[in-house]
Amino acid sequence: MMKRKTIKDIAKESGFSLSTVSLVLNNHPRISQATRDRVLAVVKKYNFYPNSAARGLASKSSKTLSVVVPNLTRVFSDIYLGEIISGIYERATSQGYKILLDIATSQFIKTQEYSKLLASRRADGMLFIASDIHADYLSVFEDSPYKFLLVNHLFPGKKLNYVSVDYAASARLAAEHLLGLGHRKIGLIAGTNTFTGLQFRDEFIRVSKSWPAGAAQVTWVDGGEEWSQRGGYAAAAKLMAQMPDLTAIMAANDRMALGAMRWMADNRREVPENVSVMGVDDIQISAYVNPGLSTIRHDLYQVGIESCNRILQLIKGEITECSDLLPTSLVVRGSTGRARAK
Amino acid sequence: MMKRKTIKDIAKESGFSLSTVSLVLNNHPRISQATRDRVLAVVKKYNFYPNSAARGLASKSSKTLSVVVPNLTRVFSDIYLGEIISGIYERATSQGYKILLDIATSQFIKTQEYSKLLASRRADGMLFIASDIHADYLSVFEDSPYKFLLVNHLFPGKKLNYVSVDYAASARLAAEHLLGLGHRKIGLIAGTNTFTGLQFRDEFIRVSKSWPAGAAQVTWVDGGEEWSQRGGYAAAAKLMAQMPDLTAIMAANDRMALGAMRWMADNRREVPENVSVMGVDDIQISAYVNPGLSTIRHDLYQVGIESCNRILQLIKGEITECSDLLPTSLVVRGSTGRARAK
DNA sequence: ATCGTCCGGTAAATCGCTCAACAAGGCAAG
DNA sequence: CTTGCCTTGTTGAGCGATTTACCGGACGAT
Structure with a gap:
């Protein structure tokens, strides 16, 4: 295990100065192609890579x-x-x-x-x-x-x-879609532990209440800290109890929506015949479930x-x-x- | 935005030498508690953290x-x-x-x-x-x-x-479990793009063939590069075609096993009445599916x-x-x- | 021949910390 | 009163790069 090479060794062996080697290593235009080549040959020969701590110290940036x-x-x-x-x-x-x-x-x-x-x-x-x-x-x-x-x-x-x-925009798109389909009693599974989640909830409710063709009634419940499938399942159950005549469930993300769909399947509700379900994110699996999950695409x-x-x-x-x-x-x-x- | 403090500033302000500060920062026992406290007071005051590049350079370690x-x-x-x-x-x-x-x-x-x-x-x-x-x-x-x-x-x-x-040990445990239950025609969904996967496959087959109470017949297929649920699903189909009378399917991980179980559900085979299915890893969901997935626990x-x-x-x-x-x-x-x- | 400009390269001053070697003071033992 | 050791701190030599001036020579213009 030989001693680790430094820029100095490269300079010595290639016959150039320390700074020349440094400039080559940083692709500085100042150096001629001929010199560059000769230096790089030595660099390659020893498989040399400049010490990043030294580099960081001198350049004041850690990359x-x-x-x-x-x-x-x-x-x-x-x-x-x-x-x-x-x-x-x-x-x-x-x-x-x-x-x-x-x-x-x-x-x-x-x-x-x-x-x-x-x-x-x-x-x-x-x-x-x-x-x-x-x-x-x-x-x-x-x-x-x-x-x-x-x-x-x-x-x-x-x-x-x-x-x-833009979660508010997503909320508008989702609300417009469901309202346009005639839904006037909607259950919302919200995520309330992030501001974007709150934004989504509030905007969704705002748009629903002020829909020109007739205001919709929205009942919301919290889907849980983790926005998980399990949380969505539980939330769906709660919603169905609170608002048995709802015709659509909107979830703040796909995982909770999938949980809600699962609840529907387990409880003999047809989707979308009895209840429409919609999510947010468009995660991969949403296209593969049956029926496919309508959602708002978020390109993460x-x-x-x-x-x-x-x-x-x-x-x-x-x-x-x-x-x-x-x-x-x-x-x-x-x-x-x-x-x-x- | 004032100039970034250095260890030198801390030294000056606290009235000690540069190296004393350094030693304090590194919790060196050489320094007395009194000195340590005074230095740390200044450190805290400026919310000072030593430059990690400089540290790395001098100590030859990046942590x-x-x-x-x-x-x-x-x-x-x-x-x-x-x-x-x-x-x-x-x-x-x-x-x-x-x-x-x-x-x-x-x-x-x-x-x-x-x-x-x-x-x-x-x-x-x-x-x-x-x-x-x-x-x-x-x-x-x-x-x-x-x-x-x-x-x-x-x-x-x-x-x-x-x-x-220890994948070979896992293979033995799995084989012994299935063989002990009387299975003699087993389909194996293997992962063949890692050496550990190959080890598992070979050991599983070896044990099965040399089982004292009667050798078992093992047919194996590849579950795909990604060891995914989808790959397991496809592999199960292939296995059932190749060996229609198999009584058990062993998958090299739980995800493929879940895929196989899914195939069984989709094709009206009861698990475990018609076909036993077993996985490896014990991922969280394995305990929640129905029936619960028998598996080899890997504590990742x-x-x-x-x-x-x-x-x-x-x-x-x-x-x-x-x-x-x-x-x-x-x-x-x-x-x-x-x-x-x- | 003289001068100004490029061009390609170099010297040397940092960058902010670590750590080995040394120093100074206190104290117990001879 | 020495000597020697222990404890606590300090001095200073790197660590391995970047980067700002500076420098010498070639070349075209006057």
């Missing part, structure tokens, strides 16, 4: 992005995260950035790792996928010099950068891509703030139909 | 672990990975290590990022969850000074460190923990190689029963 995901029990089993992370990874990698993964455990929050990561320059910026309405500690990033971006979330009232799908991979683009722009100083809302679209499948006659 | 996951389309939706990563994260964090996430894309492999990461000292060690039988490039890590560990995989013939569940979270322990020991030089096989256990639920009479 690393911190990505913080929620502390769900089975974090990574959530397709939602997978899509976003894939998008972030793809973009980050193509720009020469690496990803430092963190989970927003209570430990992570208590020790203020989120500050430490940026203060110690371990990461140049942070993409936060983990927030809920209780993440008040994020206020430290208001007007701070640190590059911070919320991914698919936002905090009304806090000056925090974000890139998110794109959210990942765009979030990464933005944080990089923030880091480079090309922009100073960011509040993007990405468009969504209606996907009609078999689970929604005209409201049955009373 | 970072590289974790490489497979390039499945929907990587993180795989519960298998979630468990392992959670285990790794938990352990790494408790030891002050951070996790650098990478996906084994063709780009990652082509550019030899796996070497670069370690050569540039961006990571002190690498946990590789992504290997299949084609990952021949990993040979660079044989007898290399780099700290490398395969997670839940192994390469017979290559001198590579690993921590894995533990694999994560143990892998991380080992790589840290390799890094510290406490051990120089590692080939751990973790025990597995039989979980009997409703999906397996006595073989029906011929």
Whole structure:
């Protein structure tokens, strides 16, 4: 196991100066092709890669992005995260950035790792996928010099950068679809532990109540912290008890909608003949269930891509703030139909 | 936005030397409690965190672990990975290590990022969850000074460190269970793109053929690259065509087993009355399906923990190689029963 | 021949921390 | 009163890159 090579060794062996090698390594145009080639030959020969700590120290940048995901029990089993992370990874990698993964455990929050990561320059910026309405500690990033971006979330009232799908727009699309089908008694399974979830709920209700062709009655229940299939199942049961004559169920995400559909199957209700069911997200399986789940398509991979683009722009100083809302679209499948006659 | 503080500023303000501050920051016993307190007061006052690049440069360690996951389309939706990563994260964090996430894309492999990461000292060690039988490039890590560990995989013939569940033992447990129930015609849905998968298949067949109470006939088919539910479904169909009188189906993981059970439901075969079905892994949902899936429990979270322990020991030089096989256990639920009479 | 401009390359000052070697003071033992 | 050891702190030499000036020579114009 020989001593690790440094840029100095490369310089010596190739007969050029230290700085020349550095410039070559950074693709600086200053250096002629001939010199570049000779240096690179030596680099290749020793399979040399410059020490990233030294590089980071001198250049004051770590070329690393911190990505913080929620502390769900089975974090990574959530397709939602997978899509976003894939998008972030793809973009980050193509720009020469690496990803430092963190989970927003209570430990992570208590020790203020989120500050430490940026203060110690371990990461140049942070993409936060983990927030809920209780993440008040994020206020430290208001007007701070640190590059911070919320991914698919936002905090009304806090000056925090974000890139998110437009949940209010989704709510409108969904409401218009169901109302247009004649539904006037609708059960809503909401997610209430994120601001985007609340936005969705409120906008859905607002549109329903003020529908020109006749206001609809909306009863909502909470689908649970995890927005899970199981939560949707339980919520559907509760809704059917509270509003037995409802003709449609709207869930704030597909997983809860699938749970609701499952309840219908288990309790001999036909979808959509008796009850229409609709979700949000358009996760892969939604197209494969029977009947197919009508939903609002959220391109989470794109959210990942765009979030990464933005944080990089923030880091480079090309922009100073960011509040993007990405468009969504209606996907009609078999689970929604005209409201049955009373 | 004031200038970023350095250890020097802390030293000046607290009235101690640069190195004293450094020692305090590293919890060196050399420093008295009184001094420590005074320094820490200043540190807290400015919310100071030492620059990690500088630290890494001087200490020659990045306190970072590289974790490489497979390039499945929907990587993180795989519960298998979630468990392992959670285990790794938990352990790494408790030891002050951070996790650098990478996906084994063709780009990652082509550019030899796996070497670069370690050569540039961006990571002190690498946990590789992504290997299949084609990952021949990993040979660079044989007898290399780099700290490398395969997670839940192994390469017979290559001198590579690993921590894995004992797939051969799992095969024995599974075979003994089914054979003990009197099954003599068994369909096997195998995973053939990993060595552990091959090990499982071969050991399962070996035990079946040499069963003292009477050899069993085993027909196997490939369940597909992704070990998915869909692959299991298709494989079950193929098996039933090839061996219509089989009394049991053994799948190399639960997801494929669930796919097989689904096929049975769709084709009016009772489980376990007509056909017993068994899986491997014991993923969460296996306990919730109807009938519950009999399986071999693989504690993947533990694999994560143990892998991380080992790589840290390799890094510290406490051990120089590692080939751990973790025990597995039989979980009997409703999906397996006595073989029906011929 | 002189001068100004490029062009390609180099010297040297950082970047912010770690750690081995050394120093100084206090105290017990000889 | 030495000597020697222990305890607590300090000095200073790196760690391995980046980057800003600066420099010498070639070349075209005057």
